Amino acid sequence: MMGEHGPDGRVTLGGHVHLDERKARAVVVALAALIAVVVVLATVYEGGADAVDYALACVGSLVLAEYRRAPRVVLVASALCMAAFVLHAEPATAAAFPVLAAVHTAAHAGHRLLATGTGLAFLAAFLGADPGRDGAVERTLLLTGWFVCAVATGIAATTWQAYLRQTEERALEAERTREEVALRRAGEERLRIARELHDSLTHHISIVKLQAGVAAHLARKRGEEVPPALLAIQEASGEAMRELRSTLEVLRTDGPTGSPALLVERARSAGLPVELTVTGRERALPSDLEQGVYRIVQECLTNAARHAGGPAAVGVHLDYGERQVVVRVDDDGAARPDRPVAPGVGLTGMRERVEALGGALRAGARDEGGFSVRAELPVGAPGGAG
Incomplete structure (x- = not known):
């Protein structure tokens, strides 16, 4: 032959x-x-x-x-x-x-x-x-x-x-069948974890927040000074509820529920001044990479709304290159270089997501004030964006 x-x-x-x-x-x-x-x-x-x-x-x-x-x-x-x-x-x-x-x-x-x-x-x-x-x-x-x-x-x-x-x-x-079975099982496991978190943590945190709020209300009604510890408990429980809802949303969805542009519109509707800039040839990305871009923008806008302070302006810049996609989110909030920000759960999760996609993340206070996040995500990385 x-x-x-x-x-x-x-x-x-x-x-x-x-x-x-x-x-x-x-x-x-x-x-x-x-x-x-x-x-x-x-x-x-x-x-x-x-x-x-x-x-x-x-x-x-x-x-x-x-x-x-x-x-x-x-x-x-x-x-x-x-x-x-x-x-x-x-x-x-x-x-x-x-x-x-x-x-x-x-x-x-x-x-x-x-x-x-x-x-x-x-x-x-x-x-x-x-x-x-x-x-x-x-x-x-x-x-x-x-x-x-x-x-x-x-x-x-x-x-x-x-x-x-x-x-x-x-x-x-x-x-393909093995991959579909694995994805289905992973989705079922995510839903199970979401249900467990909702049934246990959400219930208990809600009770803590409610009791702290009632105690603060009664103290004010009696003309007493509200203990700082009680106010801290009330604020921390509210923050925990918001973080938990965000986590449950991620667990219950297989991918992004929209586009970065939709996130920007939602943030504007909530009163956060945001400007979106797109450079390069905008195109459809692999599912993992597209989800990563969406989650990074979502987390950055959430952090800006919570921590930037005042009517801080936010700029979202997406650069579609041939070999990588760069996501940069800047705000002119209260962060300063001389007051370093301790990385929280959201920033840590963002860094882990970027590293899983084979990229690099830089986040920190800007010299002129405010906070900046820059994520470089390679197109076709081993993490699945190929």
């Missing part, structure tokens, strides 16, 4: 070695040239051939280089040239080599009847060239066996290739 096209567009030689188109072409041409050399050398050894015979031998052999484009044309052309060769000169067994290769490739391409008929016609010409020569019948019978093998191996190669293709498709389907 000289070669066949694989399902991935490459050429398979012998069912095992994969080559790209250019290398495969060079190999096929080299094999055709090698067959031509063998036939010419055998003809020289036999003797009695002239220039026409050598031309027929070369054409009948070198035409094999085009078998992948037109296997039937190559089969007929090779058989005619080599039949004319054996009828004009003394029939050498090596003259059958090009026809054997053409019969095999034609059978492999699915032209089995044509391959069988052409092989029989060449054998008839080979025997009829000099039927009285010693060993003519024996050599013809030997070549008959070779032609049977050529047709059989061509058919077997087709069957084997189809089997390999089906095996690969089944393996890919099994892998």
